[in-house]
Amino acid sequence: MKRTRLWLVSGFTLLLSLGFVLTRGDAEPNSVQKIADGVWFREGDLKNQGHCNNTIIEMKDYLIVVDANFPSGARLALEDAKRLSNKPVKYVFDTHHHGDHAYGNAVWTQQGAVTIAYVGVAQEMKRYEPARWQ
DSSP, rough: OHHHHHHHHHHHHHHHHHHHOOOEEEEEEEEEEEEEETTEEEETTTTTOOOOOOOEEEOOOEEEOOOOHHHHHHHHHHHHHHHOOOSSSEEEEHHHHHHHTTHHHHHHHTTTEEEEHEEEEEEHHHHHHHHEEE
16 A cells, blocks of 8 residues: 555656646647656646646556546546556546546546545535535
8 A cells, every 4th residue: 555655646746747847838638648667648638628637657457547637538538548558547536626637537437446535635525516526
């Protein structure tokens, strides 16, 4: 479990770092870039569809996706995850409660993934969108 946490924290830190490295001029909507062995950055289509960015992290037996996206973005990210690896997406990590980061959770859970988040994210969801999350 400690190793999984280390990978999650490392992957999330890498995702945050990408925000400083990539500029909007470099943006190519719905493209996937390999960042390191087993780590990919997926550029969302923020301008046309409002999709957030995702990170796909490959573990020994499964994948972790950072941010569920809107349902339409989740379906596109799921296609990319399947193209990148034959491993299943086991976890989807929601970084916060905004729709472009969390509304696609059902797409992932229907595929067998488990949604995880920091406890503060669940509190945000209950506070800001109680009807959607109860």
